[in-house]
Amino acid sequence: MSIDYYVSKQTSEKIYTQVNKIPPNKVGLLLGTSKYLSSGHINLYYKYRIEAATKLYRSGKIKFILISGDNGSKSYNEPELMKQDLIENNIPEANIFLDYAGFRTLDSVLRAQKIFGQNTFTVISQEFHNERALYLAQYFNIEAVAFNAKDVKLNYGLKTQLREKLARCKMMLDLLFKVEPKYLGDPIKIE
Incomplete structure (x- = not known):
């Protein structure tokens, strides 16, 4: 099995595509990505994540966005x-909190758990990314669910899809070798 x-x-059982079906959580963890492509055009992964977080907030499914x-x-600040x-x-x-040290999904x-005190939250990204984030959450006994932002067409995101396969292998190695986040720091309350 790969x-x-x-x-x-x-x-798979903790990923949602419909707002009315996802259970509510205090915090939505919005995973960052660059706003613009190297061509200068808007990054659709970014655009769709913003739309997904907005939809969850407006529907009352999350109260805060991390x-x-x-x-x-x-010059780079996701x-x-x-x-x-x-x-x-x-x-x-006031309902938006920033984590500037989310250099990778593990971090x-x-x-979200160690600095921002959240043992339960909703991850917001595209499905491939949500799966990896949820796997990490499960590994560390965090009760998370995920909401899928709209995905992009295969030819648009082919490079990202290939990168994801490598990222999953690296994730397993990180877990095996007990890799910690690059930075921790003082606790921050979300309230």
Whole structure:
């Protein structure tokens, strides 16, 4: 059985595509990605994640949004860009929290628990990414569910799909070798 298939199978019962079916949670963990492609066009993965988080918030399925992404340099800040777009979608700034050290999915999931105090949350990303995040959550005894943002057409996201296969292998190695998040730090309350 391939790692790819195994991860998908282990998480399938906790992934939702319809807002009215997903159980409510206090916090939605919005996984970061870049807003723009190298061509300068908007990244559809980004656009659809913003739409999904907005939909969950407006329907009352989450009360707060924790944006976890890369802020590795002064010119690159996934959480801040996502926050601005959520505010433009009428989500109150007070209900948005930023995790600037979500350099990878392992960091995002564990920091949501260890820094932001969440043992239960809703992951928001595309299905392939949600499966990996949920697998990590299950491994660390976190009660998470996931909401799938709209996916992109195969030819648009082929490079991302191939990268995901490698990311799942790396995830298994990280778990085997007990890799920790790059940064931890002081607790932050979401309230």
